[in-house]
Amino acid sequence: MFRAMTVPLGLLLALLGCTTALDPVLEEAWERWKSLYAKEYPGEAELIRREVWENNLRRIEQHNWEESQGQHTFRLGMNHYGDLMDEEFNQLLNGFAPVQHEEPALTFQASAAQKTPAEVDWRMRGYVTPVKNQGHCGSCWAFSATGALEGLVFNWTGKLAVLSEQNLIDCSRKLGNNGCQGGYMTRAFQYVHDNGGMNSEHIYPYQATDTSSCRYNPADRAANCSTVWLVAQGSEAALEQAVATVGPVSVAVDASSFFFHFYKSGIFNSMFCSQKVNHGMLAVGYGISQEARKNVSYWILKNR
Ligand SMILES: *[C@@H]1O[C@H](CO)[C@@H](O)[C@H](O)[C@H]1NC(C)=O
Numbered sequence: 001m002f003r004a005m006t007v008p009l010g011l012l013l014a015l016l017g018c019t020t021a022l023d024p025v026l027e028e029a030w031e032r033w034k035s036l037y038a039k040e041y042p043g044e045a046e047l048i049r050r051e052v053w054e055n056n057l058r059r060i061e062q063h064n065w066e067e068s069q070g071q072h073t074f075r076l077g078m079n080h081y082g083d084l085m086d087e088e089f090n091q092l093l094n095g096f097a098p099v100q101h102e103e104p105a106l107t108f109q110a111s112a113a114q115k116t117p118a119e120v121d122w123r124m125r126g127y128v129t130p131v132k133n134q135g136h137c138g139s140c141w142a143f144s145a146t147g148a149l150e151g152l153v154f155n156w157t158g159k160l161a162v163l164s165e166q167n168l169i170d171c172s173r174k175l176g177n178n179g180c181q182g183g184y185m186t187r188a189f190q191y192v193h194d195n196g197g198m199n200s201e202h203i204y205p206y207q208a209t210d211t212s213s214c215r216y217n218p219a220d221r222a223a224n225c226s227t228v229w230l231v232a233q234g235s236e237a238a239l240e241q242a243v244a245t246v247g248p249v250s251v252a253v254d255a256s257s258f259f260f261h262f263y264k265s266g267i268f269n270s271m272f273c274s275q276k277v278n279h280g281m282l283a284v285g286y287g288i289s290q291e292a293r294k295n296v297s298y299w300i301l302k303n304r
């Protein structure tokens, strides 16, 4: 309450709005948000979704106000997930679970002799395709895998090929991947290896569903995979060396917090971040930034 004295008016209204179900002041913003993302709800559902959205909006504004007071290094923003509760978001989109007994693979260890640059950003060197959108499908693992292969294909051929997530979704089931219900990057690579190649997004487009059968066409091979390396688990030093020397690397993160769902800009950092990873992403670089006279190191991650 003490703090509310210096809170901007909009936030103050929102805070007071906590006690009533819906805030009439937000009517226009709600209509604008719905039309922006083409959202329509049948009957009662609209009230429930509006309440979820208002709650998310209040938390976003609260966080951004704290950020303006120097309490955080990143900002949040309303987005197309605004009508989802955290649990719903996690069920819909986080499609990665760590394998209990990882299949044997070569391990990339940090080497004391290896010097890495202070900053690396593969986007600047043409290794990274534009950000895609996985839709309402837990296929993050496929996007993470195509991202890593796209970087390697660029290194080999000098050409940036956009690779097909749908190819991985439809064809890697027999290796234990589960389409829109989740999967593993390692098993996607294994599929490309065993299959002797994979297709491009262009000839095998994304559908955000997992009900089609495999339509891989060997005549249109766009990438190969000869060897899979696992970065030593939990070692940021090994990951840094792998990113610096190989290119973009598939990683998994804990993406279950509210702050992750509405991340907008800045250096993400959360005390609600655990070792329980559930979302596949792509490490495309790292760096160090001066924040309030402290050096803060960060990873640059591409999200689907
Ligand atoms: C591919 O990687 C090698 C070894 O790191 C490097 O020398 C070469 O310049 C890279 N090629 C491209 C196109 O970036």
Ligand SMILES: *[C@@H]1O[C@H](CO)[C@@H](O)[C@H](O)[C@H]1NC(C)=O
Pocket (backbone or CB within 6 Å): 197, 221, 222, 223, 224
């Ligand atoms: C994949 O490997 C095969 C066999 O080694 C080779 O003929 C083909 O050119 C490779 N394709 C790509 C896209 O690298």
Ligand SMILES: *[C@@H]1O[C@H](CO)[C@@H](O)[C@H](O)[C@H]1NC(C)=O
Pocket (backbone or CB within 6 Å): 288, 293, 294, 295
């Ligand atoms: C921050 O990093 C710069 C160069 O990367 C270094 O010169 C400086 O001493 C560091 N500052 C602190 C507070 O660690």
